Amino acid sequence: MPIDAATALAAPPRTADISWTPADVLLYHLGIGAGHPATDPHELRYTLESRLHVLPSFATVAGGGPPGVTGALSRPGIDVDLARVLHAGQSLTVHRPLPAEGTATTTARITAVHDKGTAAVLVMRTEAADADGPLWTDEARIHVRGEGGWGGDRGPSVRHEPPTGEPDRIVERAVREDQALLYRLCGDRNPLHADPEFAARAGFERPVLHGLCTYGMTLKAVVDTLLGGDVTRVRSCTTRFAGVVYPGETLRIRMWRGDGAVRVVVGAATGVPPRERSREWGSGDAPVLADTTVEHD
Numbered sequence: 001m002p003i004d005a006a007t008a009l010a011a012p013p014r015t016a017d018i019s020w021t022p023a024d025v026l027l028y029h030l031g032i033g034a035g036h037p038a039t040d041p042h043e044l045r046y047t048l049e050s051r052l053h054v055l056p057s058f059a060t061v062a063g064g065g066p067p068g069v070t071g072a073l074s075r076p077g078i079d080v081d082l083a084r085v086l087h088a089g090q091s092l093t094v095h096r097p098l099p100a101e102g103t104a105t106t107t108a109r110i111t112a113v114h115d116k117g118t119a120a121v122l123v124m125r126t127e128a129a130d131a132d133g134p135l136w137t138d139e140a141r142i143h144v145r146g147e148g149g150w151g152g153d154r155g156p157s158v159r160h161e162p163p164t165g166e167p168d169r170i171v172e173r174a175v176r177e178d179q180a181l182l183y184r185l186c187g188d189r190n191p192l193h194a195d196p197e198f199a200a201r202a203g204f205e206r207p208v209l210h211g212l213c214t215y216g217m218t219l220k221a222v223v224d225t226l227l228g229g230d231v232t233r234v235r236s237c238t239t240r241f242a243g244v245v246y247p248g249e250t251l252r253i254r255m256w257r258g259d260g261a262v263r264v265v266v267g268a269a270t271g272v273p274p275r276e277r278s279r280e281w282g283s284g285d286a287p288v289l290a291d292t293t294v295e296h297d
Helices: 005-010 022-031 041-047 056-060 068-074 179-186 196-201 211-226
Strands: 014-020 085-094 102-115 119-130 133-145 169-174 234-241 250-257 261-268 286-296
Touching: 005 102, 022 041, 022 056, 022 179, 022 211, 056 085, 056 133, 056 211, 056 234, 068 085, 068 102, 068 119, 068 133, 085 211, 102 133, 169 211, 179 211, 211 234, 211 250, 211 261, 211 286
Parallel strands: none
Antiparallel strands: 014 102, 085 133, 085 234, 102 119, 119 133, 169 250, 234 286, 250 261, 261 286
């Protein structure tokens, strides 16, 4: 069997030393759509090094190495075709504001392997710390089609009841045609996001946007809209990837304000090709992000 759950779970943690500079942060912010309009003082917080604020989701690309999704595939006990792999979900907890320049040591390991019957779901946890202590903890949930059915634990359900009532805010964010090509320069070179032939082999009409790019665009929208642009207020951001985004589409981000948390649902306002619709994502929207919560101070 390509996935040996016992071997994957027993493998020792893998550590790595990483570093980043303001240039890496600026590239990430541009990759998630910052800088429109280019002279807007609010956008300059993300695009000008002299006043740089670091969006917490930068942690998912800090160091420029492969993200947890592809990093998990090189672990002992896991031998699967990349074309059958999808990013199922992501959670990130920041323990303190991220510096614009820094070094850290990351420790990563597979913490769970779930048998979903027709697929397997891997959970890859990465913890980062510098000389001053913990910086962030993230977990990537990786869906591997066709690798379930060995009788293992199904794991917990990650689906929640959608928010009710009218959202407090709705914003739209356009995804440029070259968005995935730019974002991949942050480290995620999965050909699914650039190579039409590989995308077709994976079952898609054309290359799709990185799930973590949508994740970053969404967190930025929440910070800018409901948190006064203060990136230091974010404590965590959790999401389930409910569908794909094609470059050229528009994200419709719906936000419900709560006590210390914002619940978010994201849909693609112009589905190409048409995909399953649901009232949860709004009339005419295709599912993109669900079960999304941003916890904050």
